[in-house]
Amino acid sequence: MWQKLEVHHDGALKKPALLVSLSTSIPQYRALYSQARELASYMMKKMKFVPLASLYSSALPPEVAVREDGTVSLVVNQFHLHRGKRDIVLFGGDSSPLDEQYEFADAVLTYARRLGVGEVYSIGARWTEAPLSPDQTPAVLGFATDLIGVKELKSHGVELIKDEPAPFFASMVVGLAKGYAMRGYKVSVNHGEPLPHPRSVAKMLEVLSKMVGFEIDLDELQASKGPLSAKQPDEGSIYQ
Numbered sequence: 001m002w003q004k005l006e007v008h009h010d011g012a013l014k015k016p017a018l019l020v021s022l023s024t025s026i027p028q029y030r031a032l033y034s035q036a037r038e039l040a041s042y043m044m045k046k047m048k049f050v051p052l053a054s055l056y057s058s059a060l061p062p063e064v065a066v067r068e069d070g071t072v073s074l075v076v077n078q079f080h081l082h083r084g085k086r087d088i089v090l091f092g093g094d095s096s097p098l099d100e101q102y103e104f105a106d107a108v109l110t111y112a113r114r115l116g117v118g119e120v121y122s123i124g125a126r127w128t129e130a131p132l133s134p135d136q137t138p139a140v141l142g143f144a145t146d147l148i149g150v151k152e153l154k155s156h157g158v159e160l161i162k163d164e165p166a167p168f169f170a171s172m173v174v175g176l177a178k179g180y181a182m183r184g185y186k187v188s189v190n191h192g193e194p195l196p197h198p199r200s201v202a203k204m205l206e207v208l209s210k211m212v213g214f215e216i217d218l219d220e221l222q223a224s225k226g227p228l229s230a231k232q233p234d235e236g237s238i239y240q
Helices: 035-046 101-115 147-155 169-180 198-213
Strands: 003-007 017-020 050-057 064-066 072-074 077-082 088-093 119-125 141-144 183-189
Touching: 003 101, 017 035, 017 101, 017 198, 035 088, 035 119, 035 198, 050 101, 088 101, 101 169, 119 169, 119 198, 141 147, 147 183, 169 183, 183 198
Parallel strands: 017 088, 017 119, 119 183
Antiparallel strands: 003 050, 050 077, 064 072, 077 088, 141 183
16 A cells, blocks of 8 residues: 655644544545535635645545646645644545555544544445435434443434444544544434535534534525535535
8 A cells, every 4th residue: 555644734732633524536426425525625614724734545546636737636635723622633635545445544543643633533424324305304323432432422412323334434434443542433414415415514513513612603504495406426626
């Protein structure tokens, strides 16, 4: 596996929490499973973040983006820092890993441990359920690495996911977190709401803001009523 971590900013953080908010870049799945990308994009838009580090990896799609001037950029995911009563490290970007997901998770969690992260919150859509009606407001679902985490989820009204497989990186990083001395949480919704998933993003941010301890204006998401005009699945990334 090839990977490269470029650190842009260093320094002590205050009880940082890591929010892992990556979505698949596979075109046929992006429309259904891009809730994490939309959530990261909304947080970047509404809150002040500074770049911490960029992670390049052979686990990401084997392609480059060709710019209008003929130059290229690699697929990349980035750690961003929000300073507050409790510091937040947001990990988002172009794509979740396609291959070598254990190794990719190790790179993410090793860097998070270096930052002093004690809790990991992974955001995403559940992969094993029947889709919701497009106009149905989704419930927030989740699981945790231990019973203390489960109790915390329940205290915030999260419906527990039980007795089913939870595939792919967004779930694996939660399971692996315990081995890096971190408590892991998965915060999820059932899929079915059209792009850009405003109800899903709003519901998950309501829970995350209380659990992690940050403020964010949700008016723009909650103003979405009636039929939604969906974006095309191949529209950009949060860095464009």
